[in-house]
Amino acid sequence: MKPASSLFFPPFCLDPVNECLWRDEQRIPLRGKTFAVLCCLLEHSGQLVPKAALFKAVWPDTYVSDSVLMTCISELRQALEDDRKRPRFIETMHRRGYCFIGTVRRPGSGARRPKSEPTPSSQSLDPNFVGRESEIAQLHKWLEKALNGERQIIFVTGEPGIGKTRWSKPFYRL
DSSP states (O other), X not given: OOOSSOEEETTEEXXXXXXXXXXXXXXXXXXXXXXXXXXXXXXXXXXXXXXXXXXXXXXXXXXXXXXXXXXXXXXHHHHHTOOSSSOSSEEEETTTEEEEOSXXXXXXXXXXXXXXXXXXXXXXXXXXXXXXXXXXXXXXXXXXXXXXXXXXOOOOOOOTTSSHHHHXXXXXXX
């Protein structure tokens, strides 16, 4: 099963027409079946995809062992630079299947976040940090625009020692 249009999960883009995965401007090579597994996981983003459903979608009318699927998942994790123990994209649901947990967006649509992922507005500021609430709120607004596909460039500038790193850290925790 291939998605009808490109899917974005920063910093990656899945191009179903040309059957390739991109990281920014770099093409990430994937084997055909590995690409098909990724497509299936992305189409069901945020949901458990049982192993049986992956076998049916990627290897219809063919018997393959669990190790073949595990090899594809391993290749995907390597391509996405995803850690099995601290996943950003593919979570293993032991003995059941896999779940794509990254933020997925189609062109012209808003981002689809897993229910467990906080939205920028739901983030609370560091209680030990005084001031800069309006600046951090603005960063969250810009992040939300970026997640919804609006391109922009943001510069955080100032002379050394004024706290640029300190006040932007809550933003990076998203």
